[in-house]
Amino acid sequence: MLSIVILGTGNIAKHLVGALSKAKEVRLAQVVGRNQEQLLWFSGFAPISTDFGAIMDADVYLIAVKDDAIVEVSKHLSDKKGIVAHTSGAAEMDSLPMENRGVFYPLQSFTEGRPLDFKSIPFCIEAHRKQSAEILKALASRLSDNVYDIDSQQRKKLHLAAMFVSNFSNYLYGVGEKLCLEEGLPFDLLKPLIRETAEKVQVMPPKEAQTGPARRGDQKTMQAHLSLLKDEKQIELYKLFSEAIKKVYEEKL
Ligand SMILES: NC(=O)c1ccc[n+]([C@@H]2O[C@H](COP(=O)([O-])OP(=O)(O)OC[C@H]3O[C@@H](n4cnc5c(N)ncnc54)[C@H](OP(=O)(O)O)[C@@H]3O)[C@@H](O)[C@H]2O)c1
Numbered sequence: 001m002l003s004i005v006i007l008g009t010g011n012i013a014k015h016l017v018g019a020l021s022k023a024k025e026v027r028l029a030q031v032v033g034r035n036q037e038q039l040l041w042f043s044g045f046a047p048i049s050t051d052f053g054a055i056m057d058a059d060v061y062l063i064a065v066k067d068d069a070i071v072e073v074s075k076h077l078s079d080k081k082g083i084v085a086h087t088s089g090a091a092e093m094d095s096l097p098m099e100n101r102g103v104f105y106p107l108q109s110f111t112e113g114r115p116l117d118f119k120s121i122p123f124c125i126e127a128h129r130k131q132s133a134e135i136l137k138a139l140a141s142r143l144s145d146n147v148y149d150i151d152s153q154q155r156k157k158l159h160l161a162a163m164f165v166s167n168f169s170n171y172l173y174g175v176g177e178k179l180c181l182e183e184g185l186p187f188d189l190l191k192p193l194i195r196e197t198a199e200k201v202q203v204m205p206p207k208e209a210q211t212g213p214a215r216r217g218d219q220k221t222m223q224a225h226l227s228l229l230k231d232e233k234q235i236e237l238y239k240l241f242s243e244a245i246k247k248v249y250e251e252k253l
Contacts, residue, residue, distance in 0.1 A: 002135070003058040004027065007031075009041070061084045071097070077098065093151075120145070226239070
């Protein structure tokens with residue numbers, strides 16, 4: 001049985017507590033956060049506290065606060081014997097001041113109120129002590145079938161890659177939505193295309209999956225698109241992406 005204390009009351013804390021509460025051989029010892037209102041959400045799962053000076057003893061402490069607050073929160077755990085791990089894709093493991101430190105990073109986009117299938121979420125694990133890595137991996141395995149040893153350098157690159165495929169794509173969905181609405185068209189018209197684009201790369205490399213005028217080199221179509229755009233940022237993005245796509249296929253020749 002592994003006892004766990006969660007620090008933080010945001011998106012990740014809620015998803016992790018929901019999943020850990022159903023996991024075998026896991027006991028949620030406490031949830032600690034500064035936001036009393038948010039803490040109440042956790043009261044059905046574990047004892048709650050706003051007092052960072054009264055953190056209970058546990059095998060693992062998962063720091064699920066915003067990246068910039070990880071070090072500050074970790075200072076309240078300096079006398080603890082258990083493993084202190086943060087859940088960030090971007091923060092260094094060595095930013096944690098204690099010897100028994102690690103990382104417990106689930107690579108997914110977590111949004112409040114959107115249930116996720118934890119079994120398929122990759123968990124990226126790192127720890128300063130070998131034995132602690134084994135414990136964090138055992139914990140992650142109770143939630144997911146995809147558990148990986150990934151060091152801080154690799155994780156930072158992976159997190160950067162995740163920004164491109166998720167955050168930036170999502171921003172572009174917003175651009176698409178705006179262009180549809182300008183013509184009184186619903187965003188729903190684009191959803192089958194969005195789904196197919198994401199599904200294709202599950203079975204073929206992005207380079208093979210690419211279609212469109214930039215790949216084909218259809219200059220007239222690209223000029224026509226540019227003449228429809230008024231927003232400077234959209235024009236800049238259109239040119240940037242088209243150039244980047246063209247370059248990928250020029251390299252092939
Ligand atoms: N969301 C994702 O998709 C995702 C995916 C993988 C990893 N992560 C990582 O998980 C961690 C948490 O992200 P999140 O999405 O859960 O963020 P979030 O929903 O914005 O929640 C942030 C939490 O940090 C707390 N916090 C901020 N500053 C604090 C401080 N100085 N002292 C104590 N608590 C503080 C907030 O408390 P208040 O409510 O009081 O501000 C809140 O509970 C981050 O390291 C993030 O990189 C997130």
